[in-house]
Amino acid sequence: MDAMQVKFLAMGIINGFAVGAIYALLALGFVVIFKATDIFNFAQGEIMMFGAYMAMLMSNALVGKLGIVAAFTLAFLISSFTTALLASICEMTVVRPMLGKPVLSIIMITLGLAFVLRGGVEFIWGPEELPFYKPFRDAPLLVQGVPIAEVRLYTIVTSLILMGVFFLFFKYSNKGLGMRATAEDQETAFLMGINVKRIFTMSWAIAGIVGAVGGIFLGSTVGNLVPYLSHMGLRALPAVILGGMNSITGAIIGGLILGVCENLAGTYIAPHIGGGDIKEITSYVIVLVVMMIRPHGLFGTKEIERV
């Protein structure tokens, strides 16, 4: 392999990492809710889309007064906050009344929620493409001679920081401990004085934050917004399954692996089979193979059994 090819490979991996980071954030949103509440939230992609639109609204409104960097940063924070708020409100109004009902009906309700959110966004902003102003330059940066788009680097760095923050939160904070306890055994968590209902709302809020961040970077990468952005939520689904439904580490690593594999398949395999959308199916092929060997996913576990 000559130096050129190595650089090409490195570029493929880093770009894949950036896509993977977005998958990982979305997968994290799925897993946090699933772990705490046993509900699979089909509206995660729509929550992400709402975050992206919210950021667009704020940054477009503020860009004239503050300049693009400040406007984008502020929009980023406001969007994370409002999306967390929206997700919490969804939980309190739509999911909470269903507590104690069969899990399947609750999952169907999240599917309904997904349609309502997508409809709402289309109603407010319309179905056509909207430009997304962002502070990232189009000219690629050279990292060790490898050209990388600026937005990709920011995606990777921000996602890693956010994941690190959540890791510390779950490991060391009292609230994080409460969330893990609830994830393991709701009834006992209740008996230990944990307000389980508040934990549910909190898990949706966290899903809202990671969704918004994922959505903002996805929008920045693509450069414009359409309501169909929410389909990315389903693209992240294989990451969840690959990592294991109940593992946060799994969601993150699953997302990164799939992002890289997809991108590499796109650059190396696609030309040999006459183009085609090999990217779209790579994840599913990988998931299929892994499922045969590890049915609970890479990091998913059954309960610990005492030997």
Next chain:
Amino acid sequence: MLKINNIEVVYSDVILVLRGLSLQVPNGQIVAFLGSNGAGKSTTLKAVSGILRYQDGEIEEGSIEFDGEMIHQLDPFEVVKKGITMVPEGRRIFREMTVEENIKVGAYARDDSAGVQKDMKMVMGFFSVLQERRGQIAGYLSGGEQQMLATARALMSRPRLMMLDEPSLGLGPLVVQDIFGIIRRVNQEEKVSILLVEQNANIALANSQYGYIMENGKIVMDGPSEKLKENEDVKEFYLGLTEEAKKKRFSEVKHYKRRKRWLS
């Protein structure tokens, strides 16, 4: 003091489980609560802890009072704040967390971190095994250690009343002795009142001051533990001490052997 006044509990709107049950736990005492399987002992504890409504159960009549406050309409986490903590049946420790994290979860509702640190030391003093296994994953502890962990966890919320649901379940006699020793120490040294649900009537009556016996959702007998131990009916039904019982069992054994031969 915990006062349960004449409560009726219904599951799924139709199944009447408790039919007018009354019970009292005076401050500083250990009260034993006996009865056969399905009598409604666990349901009573769930009614007090507030978890009942999340399991499709409802208190239809009566009231539950703790130190003069009505608590039967509170959510479980509010009941814990009032000073009542339950050690659920079958331990129910958080298996994927470490021993130390399990104990910390018990203190979740408290916001005095200095007090929590102090109680952590107190609890580790009671259960020296847990001190040794501090960083281990709780799922790999033995049954007895898990029961100790569940008790330690409950103590961390600084309860004034602790309800234990069958602490001897599935444990060997020596471990059961250990655990009841600790329960008595907790009661005396930390001034925690204890409501003790047990199948093992012998050890429960030996370690308590007062006892209630329950059948079919009602209290059928109560009195000081010393007296209950001497009662002929209690001896026959719960302690298995009468001579007649011996005869009965013997004939059953013979019958079983004979039938087995015919069949094989």
